[in-house]
Amino acid sequence: MIAMAKLCRTVLYAVALCAIVSAGSARAQGPQKPPGTPTIKVTSVLVFLDVTVLDKKGHPVVSGLTKDDFTITEDKQPQSIFSFEAPETHVMDRDSEEENPNGKAPATILVLDLLNSSFEDFAYIRYEVKQFLMAQPPRLSSPTELMVIGDESLALLQSYTRSRADVLEALDHLPPALPFKMMHGAFFWERFAQSLDTLQQIALQNKGVPGRKNIIWVGHGGPNVYLDPIALPDKLVDEIKRYAHSTTNKLVDARISLFVIYPGLPVRGGVMSFSASEAGIEIGDDDPFAGDVNFGLFVNETGGKLFFNRNDIDREIAQSERMGGEYYTLTYQPQIAEPDGKFRRIRVTLSNPNLRAITKVGYYAPDANAPIDQRQQKIENLTEAVLSTIPFCALDVSLTNVVQHPDTETAEFTVQVSSKNLVFEPTDDGRSAATLILAAASLDKYGKMLASRTETLTVQSNTPDPSTLPGHVKLATGDSRAAQDQECPRGPGERRWRTHGLGRSGSQDD
Numbered sequence: 001m002i003a004m005a006k007l008c009r010t011v012l013y014a015v016a017l018c019a020i021v022s023a024g025s026a027r028a029q030g031p032q033k034p035p036g037t038p039t040i041k042v043t044s045v046l047v048f049l050d051v052t053v054l055d056k057k058g059h060p061v062v063s064g065l066t067k068d069d070f071t072i073t074e075d076k077q078p079q080s081i082f083s084f085e086a087p088e089t090h091v092m093d094r095d096s097e098e099e100n101p102n103g104k105a106p107a108t109i110l111v112l113d114l115l116n117s118s119f120e121d122f123a124y125i126r127y128e129v130k131q132f133l134m135a136q137p138p139r140l141s142s143p144t145e146l147m148v149i150g151d152e153s154l155a156l157l158q159s160y161t162r163s164r165a166d167v168l169e170a171l172d173h174l175p176p177a178l179p180f181k182m183m184h185g186a187f188f189w190e191r192f193a194q195s196l197d198t199l200q201q202i203a204l205q206n207k208g209v210p211g212r213k214n215i216i217w218v219g220h221g222g223p224n225v226y227l228d229p230i231a232l233p234d235k236l237v238d239e240i241k242r243y244a245h246s247t248t249n250k251l252v253d254a255r256i257s258l259f260v261i262y263p264g265l266p267v268r269g270g271v272m273s274f275s276a277s278e279a280g281i282e283i284g285d286d287d288p289f290a291g292d293v294n295f296g297l298f299v300n301e302t303g304g305k306l307f308f309n310r311n312d313i314d315r316e317i318a319q320s321e322r323m324g325g326e327y328y329t330l331t332y333q334p335q336i337a338e339p340d341g342k343f344r345r346i347r348v349t350l351s352n353p354n355l356r357a358i359t360k361v362g363y364y365a366p367d368a369n370a371p372i373d374q375r376q377q378k379i380e381n382l383t384e385a386v387l388s389t390i391p392f393c394a395l396d397v398s399l400t401n402v403v404q405h406p407d408t409e410t411a412e413f414t415v416q417v418s419s420k421n422l423v424f425e426p427t428d429d430g431r432s433a434a435t436l437i438l439a440a441a442s443l444d445k446y447g448k449m450l451a452s453r454t455e456t457l458t459v460q461s462n463t464p465d466p467s468t469l470p471g472h473v474k475l476a477t478g479d480s481r482a483a484q485d486q487e488c489p490r491g492p493g494e495r496r497w498r499t500h501g502l503g504r505s506g507s508q509d510d
Contacts, residue, residue, distance in 0.1 A: 046082065047074075048255055049330045050212045050303065051348055051359040052323050060326040061355060062087040070357070072332055073347045085329040090212070092142065092162075106212040106325045107160060108144040109202060109256075110167075110317075113219020114179055115149045115191055121263045122179065125218050128263070128313035130171055135314065138164050142325060146170050147202075151181045154198050188223055192293075195222025196247050199258070199298065203250035213256045214304070214324030216317055221260050221295030244289045245341075245364040248301045252363045258299050259320035262308040288343070288361070303359040323358070341367025378437060424461060433460045 049072070053061040067084035092105040112129065114122050143160040146167050158170035181187035199215075206213050227237050251258065288297050299306045305323060307316040334344070343364055348357040401414040415438065424432035439454045 046331050049359045051328045051357050054356045056354050062326050069351050071349045079332040082331040087326050108142050109215045110146045111217045112148045117219040125263050132314035132317045133168050136164050149198050192222045199247050200250050203254040206254045215258045216320045217260045224294035226292050244293045251302050257302045257304040259304040260295050260299055260306045261316045339366040339368040
């Protein structure tokens with residue numbers, strides 16, 4: 001596992017639990033409307049487009065354009081531009097003490113891909129990222145955070161900051177590690193899922209945060225999946241497509257653009273050359289994921305860029321940051337809002353034929369007939385529960401007895417939950433059981449997720465009567481943070497069981 005950067009002193013501890021087998025949690029009852037009360041439903045969709053304009057030489061154009069110079073179509077239908085922002089509104093003063101006032105300035109998310117990169121490539125990635133940072137001024141031009149995706153989890157080494165020294169310190173404390181899963185082909189599907197989960201987690205974490213965010217992913221990204229209906233079951237193909245669609249929409253909704261930089265020597269042969277070549281292909285009006293799923297397509301979908309067959313990573317990072325930082329923002333309200341699940345192709349053109357617009361190529365409309373994706377729902381619910389500042393009282397969960405062990409980077413804690421809010425189902429051997437998901441995450445003082453881990457817990461009783469549950473159950477949990485208990489009100493006479501966990505913790509200042 002990857003050692004975490006230091007945690008801030010003011011931190012919270014969050015644990016989210018949800019029942020898989022059965023949910024017996026109480027439901028909140030809202031006030032009842034009197035009969036005959038009219039209900040007015042209003043649906044309004046506003047699409048944000050962060051548009052980088054390039055001239056014939058590929059240089060960004062940052063002045064001299066107005067709203068009238070742009071034309072937007074969705075599925076070939078002209079759209080009225082609702083609002084317009086010029087690039088100068090997205091620039092921050094280098095000497096400003098503010099981290100990101102009003103959210104208009106873009107933010108940079110550096111993701112170092114240890115999961116899908118060789119040991120040699122990752123060493124080169126670290127070196128080049130450090131070279132890029134060393135070339136920046138002490139006060140970074142945009143808020144920057146540093147993440148690493150490894151074999152076990154996604155860790156936030158440094159949350160948003162404009163201090164170059166802080167990001168360099170976090171990078172220096174990242175220890176070398178072998179990419180175990182990449183070295184063993186049996187983990188292909190796991191790496192694919194982890195890579196897409198990482199994009200979704202970053203999108204969920206930035207959901208509702210104003211302004212543009214640019215993910216600069218240094219590494220090969222997730223393995224490419226060939227959606228061959230002959231080799232793969234139709235059900236699996238459909239599930240992969242749905243997850244790719246939802247990942248795209250989450251990135252688009254969070255105003256995130258993806259830039260991917262392949263490290264090392266020229267890309268030849270294998271799946272990586274396919275991804276690189278596909279990244280520059282005009283998709284037309286078709287579903288981008290109709291054939292295969294690769295990171296090059298997510299780059300196209302979000303208006304980013306893929307760099308390959310070059311080895312100047314530090315310059316490519318700088319170019320990505322510049323492309324993602326010098327842009328116009330346009331919004332429009334789609335004329336067609338049918339929930340048919342189809343791909344909506346967006347095109348932005350300029351009145352000057354010598355200029356080219358780079359932005360996201362579209363999004364997927366909601367699908368009213370799509371089956372519920374249980375896995376995706378769990379990920380979203382748990383992520384939102386962990387990041388929420390509101391206590392969730394349905395299962396009456398509390399966290400106590402947190403003991404940190406900085407020497408081993410672990411923490412021990414106790415989770416308490418009222419068994420009356422769980423529904424136990426009988427098992428074949430005459431007992432009863434309830435299955436839960438336990439998700440723990442580390443947050444910094446700003447509420448940003450530093451790292452997370454999820455475990456599955458099964459609570460069993462030796463008889464069909466759950467009142468005979470044992471006093472406690474032990475399990476290994478994920479990563480942790482310093483504790484600040486937040487408990488829900490309890491009624492008298494409630495039976496409790498306990499879980500004791502051991503998880504990772506960042507080093508402390510005190």
